[in-house]
Amino acid sequence: MLFNSFSAPRRRSSLVLLFALFLLAVAPGLPRAQEVAALPPSWIVVASQGPAEVRHDRGAWLPLMSGAVVAAASEIRTGPAAEVLLQHGGDRVHLMGQSYLELPAAQDGDGSMTRLVQWLGSALFEVDHRPDPHFEVDTPYLTAIVKGTAFAVDVTRDGSAVVVTEGVVAVATPGGAVTKVAAGMTARGYAGLSGLTVEDSAAADSSPDSPPADAAHPWPAPDFQPITHTFPQM
Numbered sequence: 001m002l003f004n005s006f007s008a009p010r011r012r013s014s015l016v017l018l019f020a021l022f023l024l025a026v027a028p029g030l031p032r033a034q035e036v037a038a039l040p041p042s043w044i045v046v047a048s049q050g051p052a053e054v055r056h057d058r059g060a061w062l063p064l065m066s067g068a069v070v071a072a073a074s075e076i077r078t079g080p081a082a083e084v085l086l087q088h089g090g091d092r093v094h095l096m097g098q099s100y101l102e103l104p105a106a107q108d109g110d111g112s113m114t115r116l117v118q119w120l121g122s123a124l125f126e127v128d129h130r131p132d133p134h135f136e137v138d139t140p141y142l143t144a145i146v147k148g149t150a151f152a153v154d155v156t157r158d159g160s161a162v163v164v165t166e167g168v169v170a171v172a173t174p175g176g177a178v179t180k181v182a183a184g185m186t187a188r189g190y191a192g193l194s195g196l197t198v199e200d201s202a203a204a205d206s207s208p209d210s211p212p213a214d215a216a217h218p219w220p221a222p223d224f225q226p227i228t229h230t231f232p233q234m
Contacts, residue, residue, distance in 0.1 A: 042088065048085075083097065114134060119139070134148075141174075173194055184202075
């Protein structure tokens, strides 16, 4: 009886030990809770009109259809006269034709920040308001970050512009200071320059339009690198 009274606890202890060893063996292949929480949320294609394509992890380009789910580490490109509306949560992006947008993979330190890279073309952003800055758009010549507002970004091979239609956007160029741009103003960064110009959007709208895209190259292809910044609290 004495032997039997100790055998059951010993068997239970052995099973617990084996289970613990099993968890240690498989744990390296399982995502941790903090890693899952850090993964950027997927975007939903609310609408897609005209020639638009998507690729994931530098794979093959595929047609981008309404209702598609676009995960991180993906790129979207649009042809002439195309429009794509993306959404996740309360954030919306309206990507216009002849544009190139990247949804980058998560980076260390991103935390709750939603980050997009706009390489080329035009896009309108409607960002849900939160207490802290949480939405960032990188371009080759400037970066914009917001707590929640509405703004447009235009990128050419010569420069980038942020047109603020609501709220305040923090904008910076490589090596430059952060400038807060209010509604009704346009900030511009140019290739080869470190500073920003800020002007009234009405005056900016009266400037000559950019030349039309070359019809022989309907798909934009990025050939420059974006910038990144750490922004102070707004």
